[in-house]
Amino acid sequence: MAIMVNDCPRCGSQKITFQVKGVNYYGYKLLVNSKRANVYEVYSVCKECNKTTIFIAQQLNSGADLSNIHWDESHWNLSQCAEVTGVITPADLKVSQPPEHLPQDIHDIYVEGAKCLSIGCYNAAATMFRLCLDYATKNLLPPEGQEPNNKIRRSLGLRMGWLFESEILPNSLRELAECVKDDGNDGAHEGILDKNSAIDLEEFTFLLLERLYTEKERLAEAKRRREKRKA
Structure with a gap:
């Protein structure tokens, strides 16, 4: 079972373990050194309240595409390869995307x-x-x-x-x-x-x-x- 540790936006538990159920690639972030960091949506379940949350995570290195990993069958800690930078909220459901290649x-x-x-x-x-x-x-x-x-x-x-x-x-x-x-x-x-x-x-x-x-x-x-x- 793949896991990650983060605060739960659903029940308020801090530094709680989540079970990672799936990861979806949806774009990249342009870093200050002109390199690109892949950005993913991470579907996860809180071990405390058993409710689901979709986190936004940025890949830490240029390794394998995280969306190709079978997370249900792996024993990874997502924190080893990605950093959580946010969470999907209702404001994200109909947000227009910015132009590409912006600073x-x-x-x-x-x-x-x-x-x-x-x-x-x-x-x-x-x-x-x-x-x-x-x-x-x-x-x-x-x-x-x-x-x-x-x-x-x-x-x-x-x-x-x-x-x-x-x-x-x-x-x-x-x-x-x-x-x-x-x-x-x-x-x-x-x-x-x-x-x-x-x-x-x-x-x-x-x-x-x-x-x-x-x-x-x-x-x-x-x-x-x-x-x-x-x-």
Whole structure:
């Protein structure tokens, strides 16, 4: 019987043993050293309350695919090969996925915003999506001491307007960027955003991040494949 030890979110028992019933691979996490760590959903049963929980676990090394192991027949301790990083909750049931190849900090913030949106926390979701845009667009600015001025640099709405005017951001997205006003002028700071406003912000954030990160990495991958074929 394969096991793992973790706190039980169902009964509250701490450092309790779980029986691992199955593991499912569903993606990977991009680490700071550009390496990938496989991420799994772990179906397990608490030995205290006998209730099931689906944990999220990140593989610790680049060994065998954990989803190919017959966990019911093995005697492994999952902690030896994976680290539990979270648990599946109702917020995960209908959460939209972020674009691929995002920096990890932006990826995590986007996921948090999507979870907030899925359970109707629209103002919290908008705050997270704005934070994604804030991180992504700050990296596009010229060094300090050059244009734009500090007022534009500090304001997400003004900064994005400047980036469009300077043709650093694609003009095709400019109309959708109307969901991001000057700071304090879109309801996010007053807690009055509705569902449609939050969805508009999510869609724009997704498209912009896809342009900035996903398409760039896909082109790089295509170039690497072409060079490999030539070699």
